[in-house]
Amino acid sequence: MTRVAYYPGCALKERSAHLERPALGAAEKLGFELDELDSWTCCGAVPPPSEERIMNLVAPIRILKDVRDTGDEVLVTICDFCYNSLKRANHRVSTSDLDRKRVNAFLRENQPKRDYLPSTEEDYRDYLGEVQVMHLLEYLRDVVGFEEIAQSRSTELSGLRLAPYYGCVMLRPEDEIGLDSVENPTIIEDFLVALGAETVAYPYRTVCCGSYLSVSFPESSARLCSNIISSAAEKGADAIVVSCPLCFYNLDSRQKMISELYPGTKSIPILYFTQVLGMAMDLDISDLGFDKHYVDPEPVVEKALGSLKGGGSR
Amino acid sequence: MAEGADNETTPRLRLDREKVRGEFGKRLDSLSEQHILACYQCGNCSSGCPLAEEMDLLPSTVMHLVQLGQSEAVLNSRSIWVCASCLQCTVRCPKGIDIQKVMDVLRQMALAEGIDHFGPDQVDPRNAAEVPQPGLVSAYRKLST
Known part of the structure; x- marks a missing residue:
């Protein structure tokens, strides 16, 4: 290996x-x-x-x-x-x-x-x-290859509508990071498509979630995240897919504050890209850490597993 | 424009050669490794900034004021602490100025002057118990001495 x-x-x-x-x-x-x-x-x-x-x-x-x-x-x-x-x-x-x-x-x-x-x-x-x-996503794209992943996945996550969220530090500044285009990145989309999922286009995928302001000005982060969440939900996303611990926290746990400050904001589960990969590779559900979420990802997981039962399995 | 309205809300800037070409601008240029005078006020940074609406000075205004040597106005602004270092301004600046770096240096200068903005005592303990560590580490590094 x-x-x-x-x-x-x-x-x-x-x-x-x-x-x-x-x-x-x-x-x-x-x-x-x-x-x-x-x-x-x-x-x-x-x-x-x-x-x-x-x-x-x-x-x-x-x-x-x-x-x-x-x-x-x-x-x-x-x-x-x-x-x-x-x-x-x-x-x-x-x-x-x-x-x-x-x-x-x-x-x-x-x-x-x-x-x-x-x-x-x-x-x-x-x-x-x-x-x-x-970055692990970069390794999966450039060394393992998304095509290889599409070949070796156990479950096709068809029917899942996922909204990629890039945030800021994964891509910027462009000249030093160079992972993907800073204005129109596709690495998470390409990754999700390789897993058989459908991706949702929405305008907030590279707009900051507030980052460390979550510590100093939590309300600012809540405002930014409510924009991201509302936009993705409006476009019919089942979940938002992230790779950064802070994006995850701001978008997931912060939904409690968002529901108080911006009533009417739809609640939406947040997933790490590794959890989505884990589902596609048939890892044990108990190993995916879904108990650590504030917004219950069960509907998405059920939809993913439903596609497994529905014959998506290779 | 209502008569005199602007004078009441916007303090007049006093410009003199010493201030405009003073130490502040030179130090800022050297610490940030940027050329502040390259900014031609297109406003791209302000239009892309997700936090602009919470700032007292727009990012482009901060750039203009530092060009004019107005250290006091920028170091005492709310804007430098509201900036989340998301680098949107930096990647969109047509003049290639790393505006986020300028914000970093302004924070560093303000902290050096004793304007300590943020400390562990100001964090909600429930929040501190949950926020992933990169959030805590960067908040302390960016916002406190």
């Missing part, structure tokens, strides 16, 4: 465990293993705010340097924040001589001493941006 180095990030180990778990199971069925790094830290979540905040690059670059040192060339991550933070830090050291020197100088002097890590003090090699950071 092909293995690929995998960085989970903090959210996926607890609050967003239902994003990770189906991914691990589905990967196995697709013939590759997401091999979690032996040791990892927080990626920092956001890139440095300014040119002088070089310290904010230390965490992501240390992670990437460890990956390179173990001989891996590709690092897969699932969380959009981790993807953005790691990929942009990587871009930074690849393109800025000064930053590369400063971060490496710091890391060389301040290597963490842990009894489970080999001491590398003498043979420190500068990290030059060698590792390729990939």
Whole structure:
């Protein structure tokens, strides 16, 4: 089985465990293993705010340097924040001589001493941006191939109308991320079509959900999310499909506040793309983490499983 | 326009050479690695900003004010804290200015001046117990010292 180095990030180990778990199971069925790094830290979540905040690059670059040192060339991550933070830090050291020197100088002097890590003090090699950071969706598209997924899925999710939601950090900024078009992305649509689902077009799929404002101005996030949800529901979506833990939280749990502030907003289940993949790959329903949702996804799940019973199974 | 109405709500800007070409603009340019004067006020950033309606200064107005060296007006604005760093303005700027980065630097400058906007004590504990960690980490990194 092909293995690929995998960085989970903090959210996926607890609050967003239902994003990770189906991914691990589905990967196995697709013939590759997401091999979690032996040791990892927080990626920092956001890139440095300014040119002088070089310290904010230390965490992501240390992670990437460890990956390179173990001989891996590709690092897969699932969380959009981790993807953005790691990929942009990587871009930074690849393109800025000064930053590369400063971060490496710091890391060389301040290597963490842990009894489970080999001491590398003498043979420190500068990290030059060698590792390729990939989003799991990107890995599925470019390495596994959506066609291959369409061939190996167990269930065709026909009849499901799903609205892809991209949010912001998975795609932007375009010149540093380059995953897909920032104005008209198709990667989630293509993925869902490969699983046999129908996708719903609506105008809010790349409009921000409020991101971290959920912590500082929850009402602002509720307003943005009510626009997204209403728009997708109006176009007849059964569920919205996301890949970011924060988008999931803002769109799912925030629906309680939305129903109070904007009465009449339709309630709609939110699914991680890995859960949709998990359903198509016939993973055990209990492994998909549907109990962690605020809006019950049961109607969608039933519809998906109905298509299984209805002869969609290959 | 009603007579004098504008004067009551919009304070007059005092422009002088020292302010317009002062340290503020230079420092902003250097910290953000952007060229603020490249902005020609097309308004694309403001029209695409999902949070513009909650801002006291539109993103394009922030850009205009920083071009004129009006540090006090922007550092004390609500806009810099309302920005969710979604990068819509950045990817749509026809002049290639990373406007989100400018917002980041303005926050950093305001925090350095002691305008600490947000801290753990202001988070609703029920919220903190549920929000995925990237939300908490970025809020603290962006909005507090």
